Amino acid sequence: MIDIKLIRENPELVKKNCERRGCDVDIDALVKIEKEHRSTIQKIEELRADRNRLSKECRDNPDARVKVKEIKEELATLEQQQARIEKELDVSLFWLPNLLHPAVPDGDGDDANFELRKEGTVPEFSFKPRDHQELGELLDIIDTKRGAKVAQSGFFYWKGKGTQLCNALFFWTQQQLINSGFTSFMTPCVAKEKTLFGTGYLPFCAAETYALEDENLALIGTSEQTLVGYHADETLNPEEMPLRYCAFSPCFRTEAGSYGKESRGIFRVHQFHKVEQIIFCMPEDAEKCHDECLVNEEALLKALEIPYRVVDVCVGDMGAPGYRKYDIEAYFAGYGGYREVTSNTNLTDFQTRRLNIRYKGKDGSKGLVNTISATAVTDRVAIAIMENNQLEDGTVLIPKALQALTGFDKIEPGK
């Protein structure tokens, strides 16, 4: 949600922002409704002031009672009107996207993302490299067929050494982040509607959400939801920020409408696993913290010897809550190109305004905290390792960084 004052005082800025976003909210109408909203409230407050004043006289002045009764009726009508206006206003506000960083590239989709840099060496093969689906079956470490049998298409099993690789990857990643000053969490895997709304997943990603029947709960799409929601309705101390949090969790997404080549294997599934980084910071530190998360992501991929490129995500490929976003795309040898493995978003105060997360300094300064939400690693990193580190017979070599935790240095067919 963006600041209503900003919309009131600088509607042109918000209008331009919506245009860039390709979002057709009528700002003029919104401003008009907001004005009506305020004037109605003012009328109501004046009437209430009269009522409060008069009702004190009521004990020994019967005339006042009659008057207050009249005010009461008048109030009832106005309050009803006000509720209607407020609802209309809220709906428009809830759908309004965040502002954009001036440097965000224009464009409709991921082909307009701006490449900032390429790192690492793309592996070369004397044979045609297999993709992770083929390798997973050959090595008996990924089972999508039984995932579909037991749950549904789009769910899968990690098995044997594949599981061990993932456990090592996720544990190692959390250790790296803890060494960088992060506090690790295990969070609930469900969250209330209020939490999903507050983090911006509702109303924007309603179709992506697995809601629980007969409960006001949904499976989390990411631990961002539960980590950011952790501080809802709290006032944080500027001296204790930035707060760096990480969590490992499963992530559930319906992935409505995705299909085709991109969904082969486990690249896009209904349940994946992720170590997430969240930073709560002062507004003036948001860009610095955003960069810090990117540094962490890159350090992890470098240590795992995975080639990648960093892109500055364009308007059309960025979610409504985002102010600026960097994606990292790792090289996948079996796929033969770069594919998204992490995304790192500066959300400014979009989430904290909805969730009411404030700061208050000793000097009396106060305002809304800013949040950064960034992937550390997911299963996709494990499959990048598989595709890039394969030998002709399908053997996959484990990166040195993980060998102490896996307890083996390769996964071979039939073993």
Place this chain on the structure above:
RNA sequence: GGAGAGGUGGCUGAGCGGCUUAAAGCACAGGUUUGCUAAACCUGGGUACGGGUAACUGUACCGGGGGUUCGAAUCCCCCCCUCUCCGCCA
């Protein structure tokens, strides 16, 4: 799952229709004094949204939502949450 007790400011906790502008204590901030890893005393408070150049001022907020009333933290209804005991359980 069964039974009971509760939800009041940063915290503890009183208030149970209008003397509440929410007591008191703790904590916090400022000050005074005596002193030396502190104590005593005095003073001061919240949040949100409006109005005003301002000093100031209005409204709302006692878990949430309805209701009764001229007037609700207080009475009534519904919901949510927490705690204790019993049962079950990794």
